[in-house]
Amino acid sequence: MNHTTIVNNQTIPLSEIPEVDYKEFSGLNLGFLTNSPERHCVNYFGYPLGNQIKLICCIADDSNQKIYLSSCLVAKTDTIDSLTNRNFCFEKFEREIHENFGIDYNDHPWLKPVRYAHNRADQTQTIANYPFYSIESDELHEVGVGPIHAGIIEPGHFRFICNGEQILHLEIQLGYQHRGIEQQFLEKNKLLQRTILAETITGDTVVGHTTAFSQVWESLCGFKVSRDIEFARTIALELERMAVHTGDLSGVCTDIAYQLGNSVFGRLRTPIINYMQEWCGNRLSKGLVRPGRNQFPFTPGLAARLAEVLDVYEPDFLEMNEQMFQLPSVLSRFERTGVVSYDDVLSIGTVGMAARMSGLSRDIRSSHPFCLYPEISHKPIIKHHGDVYSRVQIRKAEVKQSIQYIRNLIQNVPEYDDSEPSFNSPKPNSFTLSLVEGWRGEICHCAITGNTGELILYKVKDPSFHNWLALALSVRNNEISDFPICNKSFNLSYSGHDL
Amino acid sequence: MFDNIKIVYHQGKQFIPDVTKAKVPGIFRGRPVISSEKVNVTELIDLCPVDAISASPVSIDLGKCTFCGECAKRFPNKIRFTTEYKIATNDRDLLIVKEGLDQPIEVNPDTVRDDIHRLFGRSLKLRQVSAGGDGSCEMELNAANNVQFDMSRFGIEFVASPRHADGIVITGPITENMAKSVQICYDAVPEPKIIVLVGTDAISGGILGNSKAIDRSFLDKYHIDLYIPGNPAHPLTIINGLLDLTRKRKSIK
Numbered sequence: 001m002n003h004t005t006i007v008n009n010q011t012i013p014l015s016e017i018p019e020v021d022y023k024e025f026s027g028l029n030l031g032f033l034t035n036s037p038e039r040h041c042v043n044y045f046g047y048p049l050g051n052q053i054k055l056i057c058c059i060a061d062d063s064n065q066k067i068y069l070s071s072c073l074v075a076k077t078d079t080i081d082s083l084t085n086r087n088f089c090f091e092k093f094e095r096e097i098h099e100n101f102g103i104d105y106n107d108h109p110w111l112k113p114v115r116y117a118h119n120r121a122d123q124t125q126t127i128a129n130y131p132f133y134s135i136e137s138d139e140l141h142e143v144g145v146g147p148i149h150a151g152i153i154e155p156g157h158f159r160f161i162c163n164g165e166q167i168l169h170l171e172i173q174l175g176y177q178h179r180g181i182e183q184q185f186l187e188k189n190k191l192l193q194r195t196i197l198a199e200t201i202t203g204d205t206v207v208g209h210t211t212a213f214s215q216v217w218e219s220l221c222g223f224k225v226s227r228d229i230e231f232a233r234t235i236a237l238e239l240e241r242m243a244v245h246t247g248d249l250s251g252v253c254t255d256i257a258y259q260l261g262n263s264v265f266g267r268l269r270t271p272i273i274n275y276m277q278e279w280c281g282n283r284l285s286k287g288l289v290r291p292g293r294n295q296f297p298f299t300p301g302l303a304a305r306l307a308e309v310l311d312v313y314e315p316d317f318l319e320m321n322e323q324m325f326q327l328p329s330v331l332s333r334f335e336r337t338g339v340v341s342y343d344d345v346l347s348i349g350t351v352g353m354a355a356r357m358s359g360l361s362r363d364i365r366s367s368h369p370f371c372l373y374p375e376i377s378h379k380p381i382i383k384h385h386g387d388v389y390s391r392v393q394i395r396k397a398e399v400k401q402s403i404q405y406i407r408n409l410i411q412n413v414p415e416y417d418d419s420e421p422s423f424n425s426p427k428p429n430s431f432t433l434s435l436v437e438g439w440r441g442e443i444c445h446c447a448i449t450g451n452t453g454e455l456i457l458y459k460v461k462d463p464s465f466h467n468w469l470a471l472a473l474s475v476r477n478n479e480i481s482d483f484p485i486c487n488k489s490f491n492l493s494y495s496g497h498d499l
Numbered sequence: 500m501f502d503n504i505k506i507v508y509h510q511g512k513q514f515i516p517d518v519t520k521a522k523v524p525g526i527f528r529g530r531p532v533i534s535s536e537k538v539n540v541t542e543l544i545d546l547c548p549v550d551a552i553s554a555s556p557v558s559i560d561l562g563k564c565t566f567c568g569e570c571a572k573r574f575p576n577k578i579r580f581t582t583e584y585k586i587a588t589n590d591r592d593l594l595i596v597k598e599g600l601d602q603p604i605e606v607n608p609d610t611v612r613d614d615i616h617r618l619f620g621r622s623l624k625l626r627q628v629s630a631g632g633d634g635s636c637e638m639e640l641n642a643a644n645n646v647q648f649d650m651s652r653f654g655i656e657f658v659a660s661p662r663h664a665d666g667i668v669i670t671g672p673i674t675e676n677m678a679k680s681v682q683i684c685y686d687a688v689p690e691p692k693i694i695v696l697v698g699t700d701a702i703s704g705g706i707l708g709n710s711k712a713i714d715r716s717f718l719d720k721y722h723i724d725l726y727i728p729g730n731p732a733h734p735l736t737i738i739n740g741l742l743d744l745t746r747k748r749k750s751i752k
Contacts, residue, residue, distance in 0.1 A: 116676055118711050148628055148680055151659075154637060177631055179631045179671075179672060192546075193706065197707075203632070204634050264506060264510060267646050281525065282528065284638070286730055286731075
């Protein structure tokens with residue numbers, strides 16, 4: 001066999017991942033994805049092994065809940081053929097491998113730095129001299145935005161090439177937020193420290209990333225999670241989704257100067273995050289998810305309170321949506337703005353909402369279910385136009401869906417298991433992969449342990465990693481004044497990308 | 500038209516009338532209180548993920564604390580987090596909560612720079628810079644301006660250009676890749692100007708304090724006017740901190 005097969009949250013000995021030569025490795029993984037929209041690359045990364053680099057590629061198959069793993073060894077000084085040249089979805093992964101280890105590609109079409117990681121191979125590359133694409137023409141002009149933006153958001157640089165008001169090309173340069181998170185996972189030894197690192201990957205997906213980390217850790221230690229823990233995580237994931245979608249609807253209204261929608265959706269986010277505070281003491285759910293433990297048990301009292309919150313929230317949310325989606329001045333800004341086609345999202349491998357907006361079903365809740373999602377039998381919300389309108393529609397529909405899921409779940413609150421978890425030490429020389437559907441899309445965490453069970457690699461992939469390119473494509477041929485709504489309708493994470 | 504009025508009517512009254520006295524719902528982790536009870540201090544110190552706890556006297560540094568609440572869970576008789584959200588101060592040392600003392604954390608008007616009250620007491624425009632912040636403090640800063648907290652009613656607003664600002668608000672531990680931009684932004688703000696640090700990451704680096712991708716040298720160069728702790732800082736902590744910094748009168752000598 002040239003590959004091995006696992007399922008979500010499974011730990012296997014590292015030696016079970018077959019090692020083949022690069023030619024076979026690239027043929028295999030390209031083959032997996034050829035004419036198979038149900039398969040996609042969830043992670044592809046390298047790590048140093050002696051003076052060589054071991055590459056591991058993880059392809060998920062959404063039709064049968066399987067994940068195919070394969071690996072190969074290359075020398076740091078090697079120049080190899082890129083996978084990107086034959087399938088664009090590997091573009092970011094190969095850029096990252098190039099940036100981190102200096103491996104060169106013969107035919108990578110866009111071999112630029114990803115995030116200027118502090119431990120990058122080539123320290124002469126600095127964030128100030130990023131090689132932007134440019135076009136020589138007297139008729140075109142460039143617009144540079146950032147790294148510091150006008151509002152209160154994270155930093156990143158956008159470089160537009162425009163013809164008058166029309167955007168021809170947008171290049172997004174990131175890396176300003178790089179904090180060395182993956183390296184910190186290896187340097188910090190306490191479980192609590194690592195959990196807090198997971199919470200800080202990106203502040204809008206605290207539950208998503210911490211759940212992924214917890215699942216990795218529990219799987220590595222062979223820990224069986226009780227039902228009440230999975231229950232709490234499922235509820236929290238859906239509440240996080242509701243809160244962000246509501247907040248983003250408010251943001252989209254701001255960007256089209258629709259004051260009523262901005263105020264109403266903005267204030268509707270508050271009861272949801274305040275509920276999180278009632279539950280776990282923090283509006284953004286920091287402190288809630290812990291490996292092996294139900295830190296803040298979801299009591300029947302909290303269930304009753306949540307039902308109350310939803311009953312008050314729902315009519316106001318629906319009323320505002322109904323009004324907004326019948327206003328011609330709103331629809332004219334949403335419809336056919338920021339379109340990304342099905343072919344494009346498939347080719348660049350977007351995930352989550354940025355795939356579902358264009359008819360590509362990518363939802364880990366249904367394809368590789370975790371926590372209580374196998375029982376929910378989730379049906380992904382799919383739209384087909386790939387424009388701002390589709391993305392806004394998805395948010396509205398997913399909030400309604402989340403309310404329904406939560407209402408069903410809280411009918412049967414499982415008994416709280418207050419036993420203190422006893423973890424075995426992590427299995428040595430093992431590999432674990434965890435997939436979680438956060439509100440933004442698929443989160444993938446991978447871990448590899450060494451001889452004594454110590455972490456030798458921790459790999460985090462936020463959905464933004466792929467989806468930033470979708471934003472860059474969406475604004476082409478749009479007016480530059482429509483950039484804000486395109487941006488907000490995706491609402492991608494800078495810190496999740498830069499790590 | 501009537502639909503719009505109906506929607507507005509259905510929202511009811513949303514704003515918090517008095518942001519200095521509002522109660523936060525639930526089990527918010529605000530200012531901790533440490534009792535004088537004897538506990539295994541080594542174990543307590545070892546528990547903290549960010550070395551915010553130190554011994555003799557047992558104390559918690561809120562500039563380092565990530566408010567995970569683990570210490571209070573394990574040592575409930577020793578440490579208790581109250582719902583007191585007013586924990587911003589201009590004095591770094593006041594962020595260190597010591598055992599046996601149940602005192603509020605406040606801005607000390609006597610050590611606030613002279614110009615601040617006179618110039619910014621009725622209008623304060625700030626430029627926010629996120630430098631490695633995970634987005635949580637940024638979201639809470641935005642929330643401070645929503646219809647509920649409505650900070651702009653006090654004349655405190657965030658502006659797009661540093662040229663229009665009276666100071667900068669920094670979130671995040673300051674990454675190496677952002678260090679230069681933070682400096683450029685600060686330099687672009689006209690004098691006199693203030694620096695406010697929001698969130699544990701900004702005040703001490705938090706969980707990322709030891710990372711090699713962080714460059715905090717900017718903070719060594721300047722006087723910090725206000726520390727607003729939290730992970731993330733609560734909107735009420737932010738608003739009360741800024742109000743106290745700019746409006747509290749100095750004691751008459």
